[in-house]
Amino acid sequence: MQKILKIAQREFVETAKTKTFILGLVMGPVIIIAIIFFTSLASDGKTGARPPVNVLITDLSSQVFAEGDNSTFHDYNKSNPNRQIQISKLAAGPDPNAAAEEGKDSLRKGRCHAYVVLDEGIVQNEGKIRIYTYKPKPREIDIIGTVRYLLREAVRNQRYEAQNLSAELVNKLQDVQIEQIEVGPDDTDRVQSQADTGAKFMIPFAFMFLVYLGMVGTGQHLISSVIEEKGSRIIEVLLSAVSPFELMAGKIVGLAGVGLAIVGVWAAVAYVMAAWHDVSIEITAELMLYLVVYYILGFLLFSSFFAGAGSICNTIKETQGLMMPIMMVVIVPMISWWKLVQNPDGTLARALSFVPPLTSMVMVLRISAGSDIWIGEILGSIALLAATVVLAMWAAAKVFRTGILMYGKRPALREVFRWLREG
Amino acid sequence: MDAVILNGISKSFGDVRAVGNLSVRVPQGSIYGFLGPNGAGKTTTLRMIMDIIRPDSGHIELLGNRSIKNARGRVGYMPEERGLYRKMTVANVLAYFGAIKGLSSREAAERVPRWLSRVKLGETAGKKVEELSRGMHQKLQFAVTAINEPELLILDEPFSGLDPLNTDLLKSIILEMRDEGKTVIFSTHVMHEAERLCDFILLINKGQAILDDRLTGIQARYKSGAVRLEAEGDTGFIERLPMVAAVKPEDKGLEVSLTGGGDPQELLRALVDRLRVNRFEVKVPSLHEIFVKLIGSDNAEDS
Numbered sequence: 252m253q254k255i256l257k258i259a260q261r262e263f264v265e266t267a268k269t270k271t272f273i274l275g276l277v278m279g280p281v282i283i284i285a286i287i288f289f290t291s292l293a294s295d296g297k298t299g300a301r302p303p304v305n306v307l308i309t310d311l312s313s314q315v316f317a318e319g320d321n322s323t324f325h326d327y328n329k330s331n332p333n334r335q336i337q338i339s340k341l342a343a344g345p346d347p348n349a350a351a352e353e354g355k356d357s358l359r360k361g362r363c364h365a366y367v368v369l370d371e372g373i374v375q376n377e378g379k380i381r382i383y384t385y386k387p388k389p390r391e392i393d394i395i396g397t398v399r400y401l402l403r404e405a406v407r408n409q410r411y412e413a414q415n416l417s418a419e420l421v422n423k424l425q426d427v428q429i430e431q432i433e434v435g436p437d438d439t440d441r442v443q444s445q446a447d448t449g450a451k452f453m454i455p456f457a458f459m460f461l462v463y464l465g466m467v468g469t470g471q472h473l474i475s476s477v478i479e480e481k482g483s484r485i486i487e488v489l490l491s492a493v494s495p496f497e498l499m500a501g502k503i504v505g506l507a508g509v510g511l512a513i514v515g516v517w518a519a520v521a522y523v524m525a526a527w528h529d530v531s532i533e534i535t536a537e538l539m540l541y542l543v544v545y546y547i548l549g550f551l552l553f554s555s556f557f558a559g560a561g562s563i564c565n566t567i568k569e570t571q572g573l574m575m576p577i578m579m580v581v582i583v584p585m586i587s588w589w590k591l592v593q594n595p596d597g598t599l600a601r602a603l604s605f606v607p608p609l610t611s612m613v614m615v616l617r618i619s620a621g622s623d624i625w626i627g628e629i630l631g632s633i634a635l636l637a638a639t640v641v642l643a644m645w646a647a648a649k650v651f652r653t654g655i656l657m658y659g660k661r662p663a664l665r666e667v668f669r670w671l672r673e674g
Numbered sequence: 675m676d677a678v679i680l681n682g683i684s685k686s687f688g689d690v691r692a693v694g695n696l697s698v699r700v701p702q703g704s705i706y707g708f709l710g711p712n713g714a715g716k717t718t719t720l721r722m723i724m725d726i727i728r729p730d731s732g733h734i735e736l737l738g739n740r741s742i743k744n745a746r747g748r749v750g751y752m753p754e755e756r757g758l759y760r761k762m763t764v765a766n767v768l769a770y771f772g773a774i775k776g777l778s779s780r781e782a783a784e785r786v787p788r789w790l791s792r793v794k795l796g797e798t799a800g801k802k803v804e805e806l807s808r809g810m811h812q813k814l815q816f817a818v819t820a821i822n823e824p825e826l827l828i829l830d831e832p833f834s835g836l837d838p839l840n841t842d843l844l845k846s847i848i849l850e851m852r853d854e855g856k857t858v859i860f861s862t863h864v865m866h867e868a869e870r871l872c873d874f875i876l877l878i879n880k881g882q883a884i885l886d887d888r889l890t891g892i893q894a895r896y897k898s899g900a901v902r903l904e905a906e907g908d909t910g911f912i913e914r915l916p917m918v919a920a921v922k923p924e925d926k927g928l929e930v931s932l933t934g935g936g937d938p939q940e941l942l943r944a945l946v947d948r949l950r951v952n953r954f955e956v957k958v959p960s961l962h963e964i965f966v967k968l969i970g971s972d973n974a975e976d977s
Contacts, residue, residue, distance in 0.1 A: 253776070254774050254776075257770070257773045257774050258774060261770055265759070265761065265762070268761075480757075483757035483758070483759070483760060484753075484755040484756055484757035485757040485758060485759060487721075487726060487751075487753035487755055487756070488751075488752075488753060488756060488757065488758070488771070488815075488818065488819075489774070490724070490726050491724050491726070491746070491749070491750070491751035491753070492746065492771065492774045492775045493746075493774055494743070494746075656726065656727070
């Protein structure tokens with residue numbers, strides 16, 4: 252035990268000195284801060300300048316854009332001097348189809364960004380508005396959305412007028428103020444903002460991502476550490492002092508510390524940032540307990556895989572072929588997290604919970620998504636995961652013992668299975 | 675008592691039989707040389723003693739233990755393939771290996787500087803391992819092996835890559851450790867190193883023991899019955915002496931081969947009356963000669 256701790260200590264200290272570790276420690280928080288910063292910038296960014304947008308309009312109703320302009324667009328342009336929408340009219344003439352062809356043609360020639368046709372009966376709730384675009388650039392899609400919104404407003408106002416209603420009055424009647432308040436255990440009621448609702452979905456993902464990071468990100472360090480000792484021929488010197496199992500265990504314990512350090516720093520930064528942006532994150536003791544249990548088990552499972560894989564390879568490059576399949580599996584909950592959060596008790600979520608490499612990630616996601624999972628399901632998944640960990644550790648120790656002294660060509664997987672049988 | 679007992683151990687790698695039915699007893703407090711050409715099975719045997727690989731059959735006893743686990747802290751092993759953490763400092767590497775061999779931090783604080791100065795690396799304590807020269811690296815590796823002051827030292831090709839000065843330094847440390855009652859096993863294919871250091875010799879070839887005895891015993895068994903002679907005066911009569919089989923000139927003197935029962939003392943007595951004898955040496959066969967004689971010159975890679 253003394254020896255395992257000594258090895259773990261060195262592993263931790265030496266890893267903490269590497270550039271990869273420091274980069275990982277700093278980059279995560281930098282990315283989190285950057286995302287939050289740019290998101291808030293983007294939401295204010297509507298007022299940022301952009302070149303004027305040309306919209307060509309054929310108004311068959313001759314009511315909405317009667318004077319060649321419209322008060323809704325006029326007001327918009329007045330309050331957004333940097334983001335003008337220029338309206339030009341294309342007269343319908345005797346044949347509306349000819350006008351439409353002409354409009355589409357100027358779209359294709361790039362003379363306008365959008366061509367709009369308002370049907371004759373649009374104010375009488377007959378027909379519709381057609382917005383034509385030609386190969387819109389991604390940044391123009393947002394603007395087209397604004398045009399769409401303004402057109403709807405303009406037509407509605409025209410309809411109110413036709414019904415002899417005051418647009419101002421209707422808008423006033425439509426305005427209903429709502430506030431959603433979450434009652435705290437004491438006097439700490441808090442008004443729910445949009446951000447809170449977003450956080451309800453993001454927090455489970457954040458927890459799952461931390462688990463993923465701790466398990467897989469740390470694995471890279473483990474592999475490079477094993478490869479270094481193999482490559483510089485330290486292994487035999489080490490094996491004269493400690494048993495292969497002690498060596499492997501020491502490395503895993505040391506890197507568990509590395510993983511906890513990274514995950515801890517990231518989580519702390521995320522928490523502080525959330526608090527700063529007034530987003531409440533509620534972490535119950537129960538959630539913490541499950542988080543720790545699932546993290547440790549998942550970490551052990553991945554570590555034994557990485558230790559075994561590292562021991563039979565001579566270069567980082569060789570390990571990549573072995574890592575591929577496991578990475579493909581781990582990506583599943585990353586892709587489908589949105590579905591899992593929305594339906595944490597669905598078939599997909601329950602099935603993935605019992606795939607051992609995914610159990611940790613999916614269960615943490617489900618629990619933090621606030622699903623009432625039957626306790627039997629939790630205990631069952633923990634038991635299955637723990638059994639897999641024991642099996643994986645046993646296999647890794649055997650592969651490690653033989654693989655670590657092998658140089659030259661990487662043994663075929665068939666041969667690795669033979670070591671497991673013979674041991 | 676024997677420090678190491680190998681009892682009929684065998685090991686094959688695929689179709690290649692690396693070691694076949696080898697039995698050796700290494701007495702405590704001796705220096706035991708494992709000699710043999712490259713690929714003879716020396717490293718495999720040492721690795722099996724260290725439980726780094728396991729024999730297919732036979733068993734090994736180490737310092738009175740059937741399991742290396744109980745003896746690991748009392749053994750120092752310097753493998754043929756050696757390496758150290760390149761990014762750590764010399765003193766830290768030594769302290770780390772001391773620690774995993776069971777030294778307390780207080781013991782380590784005392785022994786690290788002592789061993790560094792013993793191998794004349796005191797100046798480099800704060801340097802990184804990657805800044806050391808090959809010879810310095812090798813000496814540090816030896817210090818790593820000996821830091822826990824083990825009862826048994828197992829050294830695989832300890833002198834390869836060392837200049838004569840450092841070779842002598844290492845040899846004197848090994849002899850000192852023997853005099854402290856420690857047992858040393860080392861392997862080499864360089865015969866004259868063994869000749870100057872070993873009490874016992876095990877000669878292996880193709881995994882088989884060819885010779886296993888005290889160095890003095892081996893030399894007596896293979897003594898050639900020849901005398902080296904340098905003298906002033908007319909040496910022509912020597913050829914006709916009864917105990918002399920043949921005379922041939924050699925360097926500055928003569929090499930005299932004796933007949934089967936010829937006694938060198940008789941020869942000397944016959945000489946001193948008629949010649950001024952400057953040098954008289956009963957020729958001891960070199961290990962190199964024995965090695966070549968037993969294994970065949972095409973197997974000898976080095977002298």
